[in-house]
Amino acid sequence: MPESPEVQALAEELRARLRSREVVSVDVLEFALVKTRARPPSRLVGARLEDVVRHGKYVDLVFDAAHLVVSLGRHGWARWASSQAEGPAGGNTPPALLSLGFDDGTVLEFTDAGEWVSLSAWVVDDPADVTGVASLGSDPTGPDFVRADFDAVVRGRRKQVKAILQDQKSLAGIGNAYSDEILFAARTNPVARASDLGEGDLDRLYASTLEVVRSAMDARRGIPIAQLKAVKIGAMMVHGRAGQPCPQCAGTVRDFAFAGTTAQYCPACQTGGVIL
Known part of the structure; x- marks a missing residue:
């Protein structure tokens, strides 16, 4: 997508x-x-x-x-x-x-x-x-996007954090792939409820959201549209890499079913070893 x-x-x-x-x-x-x-x-x-x-x-x-x-x-x-x-x-x-x-x-x-x-x-x-x-929510790639915009749609919600990241009415522009990458970068369990995240968790999730989507936008700029899909796939750390070694630990990237499709995560880095 x-x-x-x-x-x-x-x-x-x-x-x-x-x-x-x-x-x-x-x-x-x-x-x-x-x-x-x-x-x-x-x-x-x-x-x-x-x-x-x-x-x-x-x-x-x-x-x-x-x-x-x-x-x-x-x-x-x-x-x-x-x-x-x-x-x-x-x-x-x-x-x-x-x-x-x-x-x-x-x-x-x-x-x-x-x-x-x-x-x-x-x-x-x-x-x-x-x-x-x-109905689009705030766009994390925009220059005016600040922590208050993030907290307004994430903090305290009982919805799973991966679902929030992909909800276009909450945060515009993020889909299955980049939500996987954001959650991996933040070392966050994708099915954790936002209301269960502590301040440190929210800090990491906010920072990872900005870093992942903004750095990807800079990296894609100027690449011919015929090559963009391949470049995106090649840049993924965990998304689409089930069965491969985690790039950060000795674990293995795994699949789990989410919203009618599959998503990827590292159990060792994100879920305390729990298999989703």
């Missing part, structure tokens, strides 16, 4: 390449992804791109006539049409479900590699017209 560091890098590459370009064609191959049926993406033909920004895990293409807000969901991503041959290892190139052609010949394609379509798109006057954007 693309998270804030990768979506930010995507937004910056789209902005650099497409700003001031005019849309000359729009092709929707999967109409289920369009959530504003009265305002289909085809209405963007003739619009000029003014900016590309990120809201949590949403990418917002700002045109002079409207915003095209895209949620990449669990398996969505974007590519330049000329780079299709660079698809994932094994040649299983995901299909383009939405494409936009621009007046310089560039074609931007949004894809989805899942068994079900998680990609979504809205054409709106204001990104806040998208419910998911309007």
Whole structure:
């Protein structure tokens, strides 16, 4: 799932390449992804791109006539049409479900590699017209994010800390992968309730949240979008590394089921040896 560091890098590459370009064609191959049926993406033909920004895990293409807000969901991503041959290892190139052609010949394609379509798109006057954007919590990568913002959504809650980190209404932009990395860096049990954490635990969790997502955002900046997924995977300490040695101790990274997917942790570092 693309998270804030990768979506930010995507937004910056789209902005650099497409700003001031005019849309000359729009092709929707999967109409289920369009959530504003009265305002289909085809209405963007003739619009000029003014900016590309990120809201949590949403990418917002700002045109002079409207915003095209895209949620990449669990398996969505974007590519330049000329780079299709660079698809994932094994040649299983995901299909383009939405494409936009621009007046310089560039074609931007949004894809989805899942068994079900998680990609979504809205054409709106204001990104806040998208419910998911309007309800986003504070973004830990933002320069104005401070400890009070963190405490307001974490301190004292009886919810599991991993669930809080992934809750977009609490903290914007963090998903399964970076929540695993944050909790490992903080040496925190992912299923512990936030209300059970002491001051030292909260201090470490706050510091790790900032360090993990902000350093990842800096590290992804400037990497071509076709390479971002591989770079993200390669940078993970525990996420996606079940069965491998822990990078910090003599233990072994393990899987556990969480929110309909799998997550990873080190029992020796995070749970006092308890297997989740």
